[in-house]
Amino acid sequence: MxxxxxxxxxxxxxxxxxxxxxxxxxxxxxxxxxxKLDEVDSAYQYLLKADPLDQECIEFHLGTKIAPGGYAWVFPKGDGLANVGLAITPAIGNNIKAKELLDFFVMKRFKNFSVIEWMTGGVPAxxxxxxxxxxxxxxxxxxxxxxxxxxxxxxxxxxxxxxxxxxxxxxxxxxxxxxxxxxxxxxxxxxxxxxxxxxxxxxxxxIYLKMKDEDFEEVIQFLKEYLKDEDSTRLTPIQTLKAILRSNPKLLLLLRHLVW
Ligand SMILES: Cc1cc2nc3c(=O)[nH]c(=O)nc-3n(C[C@H](O)[C@H](O)[C@H](O)COP(=O)(O)OP(=O)(O)OC[C@H]3O[C@@H](n4cnc5c(N)ncnc54)[C@H](O)[C@@H]3O)c2cc1C
CATH class of the missing domain: 3.50.50.60 (FAD/NAD(P)-binding domain)
Structure with missing residues (x-):
């Protein structure tokens, strides 16, 4: 030592x-x-003072252009502050950097913002x-x-x-x-x-790493219906994911080329 x-x-x-x-x-x-290359994500996060921000709502933004193999997030922390970050799976990201995508996302998402601090790192799967x-x-x-x-x-x-x-x-x-x-x-x-x-x-x-934007759209449409009648605070992420897979069995077909 x-x-x-x-x-x-x-x-x-x-x-x-x-x-x-x-x-x-x-x-x-x-x-x-x-x-392995597809077992690690690259993540970048800002602590922002930002506007507009709904303190009651956490946001996840999905899409192959927003964050290939990952997602962007906005986690409000009170006092106009939020952790705003983005993770990608570099293996499917065409050499694009998480920071570049995050900067683009932040510019689009907020009218005004100032960066208070930042952090970055790899996330293993x-x-x-x-x-x-x-x-x-x-x-x-x-x-x-x-x-x-x-x-x-x-x-x-x-x-x-x-x-x-x-x-x-x-x-x-x-x-x-x-x-x-x-x-x-x-x-x-x-x-x-x-x-x-x-x-x-x-x-x-x-499955997620193989999803296309149309698949994300279908999942979001399904969730809108599914969560309408459910008390979402009583649902676990696993229950929700199982419901998504049951309602979209074609997502399972995305795995057909994988050897287990
Ligand atoms: C940008 C980003 C955002 C994230 N956001 C979230 C989130 O919102 N929620 C969530 O649950 N997870 C999040 N994660 C993942 C989360 O940060 C990690 O899973 C978690 O910190 C793992 O904790 P750990 O103690 O195992 O490792 P670490 O937090 O990495 O701690 C390991 C420590 O060991 C120290 N160390 C390493 N080698 C040595 C050495 N030789 N001698 C002495 N010290 C050493 C390092 O400096 C480090 O301080 C995020 C990750 C990133 C990169």
């Missing part, structure tokens, strides 16, 4: 890798955490290869690719995985810390809670 410019060596029974998308710890441990434990190394959050592959949301899973990893690590040490197999409990516990959801989003992402 490097601390204040000085190198020190530690011996430890466990390492919890929470070092994000570029996780070196995972790589040093021999985990195959390389992301969960896949069947995502690995959470190798020997006595526990990978959490983006380091383990525990991101909802459809929305790119990774904060909640980073927190949950960190919590479970910490709990299992402390149990392991309390029991003497001699049998690293025990640490697999972390992966089992996390995937018991989140595995199905992550796999489902990963499946939906494969």
């Amino acid at each position: 490097k601390e204040d410019g000085r190198e020190s060596e530690y011996q430890t029974k466990i390492v919890i890798a929470a070092d994000g998308i570029e996780s070196m710890v995972g790589r040093w441990a021999g985990v195959d955490n390389a992301l 969960f896949s069947r290869r995502s690995q959470l434990v190798k020997g006595n190394i526990l990978l959490t959050g983006d380091a383990a690719r525990l991101v909802d592959s459809l929305s790119g949301a990774g904060i909640a899973n980073a927190l949950l995985s960190g919590k479970i990893a910490g709990q299992v690590a402390s149990e392991y040490l309390a029991n003497g810390g001699n049998s690293p197999d025990y640490l697999k409990k972390y992966e089992e516990e996390f995937l018991k809670i989140k595995g199905r959801e992550l796999r489902f989003y990963s499946f939906c992402r494969k």
Whole structure:
């Protein structure tokens, strides 16, 4: 480890890798955490003071020209502020940059705005290869690719995985810390809670990356009808996605060329 410019060596029974998308710890441990081109998004976000802004409404803007393989978002934060960002899947984006598309989006969407801060980074997608434990190394959050592959949301899973990893690590040490197999409990516990959801989003992402603007239009039309009679606060994203797939079975055909 490097601390204040000085190198020190530690011996430890466990390492919890929470070092994000570029996780070196995972790589040093021999985990195959390389992301395929279509398993990573490029995201750029501004904190804007902007007008007009509806503080009661979050916005998602979809379309192959707006954000190929991704979407643009407006998340109001009160006081005329909003997180306004855009993510794309560079593999299908013809070399276009997320920042260029976001700047274009912001100019079109707001009459007045000023940039307060910005952030950018890669967003990994969960896949069947995502690995959470190798020997006595526990990978959490983006380091383990525990991101909802459809929305790119990774904060909640980073927190949950960190919590479970910490709990299992402390149990392991309390029991003497001699049998690293025990640490697999972390992966089992996390995937018991989140595995199905992550796999489902990963499946939906494969469809999403193949959707054309006409498909988005159909989905939006469907949602307008579907949400008219439903209390949307009671619907989970998974229920809504399943309803979309049931009503538009041709979306499943978009996957017909994929080998599983
Ligand atoms: C523009 C953008 C917007 C996003 N918006 C959302 C959102 O609205 N909601 C959501 O849920 N998710 C969002 N995400 C995804 C979310 O940010 C990540 O999934 C989440 O931060 C993952 O948390 P983490 O702790 O695993 O990794 P990180 O937040 O990346 O933290 C890893 C940390 O480890 C540090 N680190 C790395 N290597 C070392 C080292 N060798 N030594 C010491 N420190 C090291 C890094 O500096 C970093 O601070 C967004 C991502 C981007 C890029």
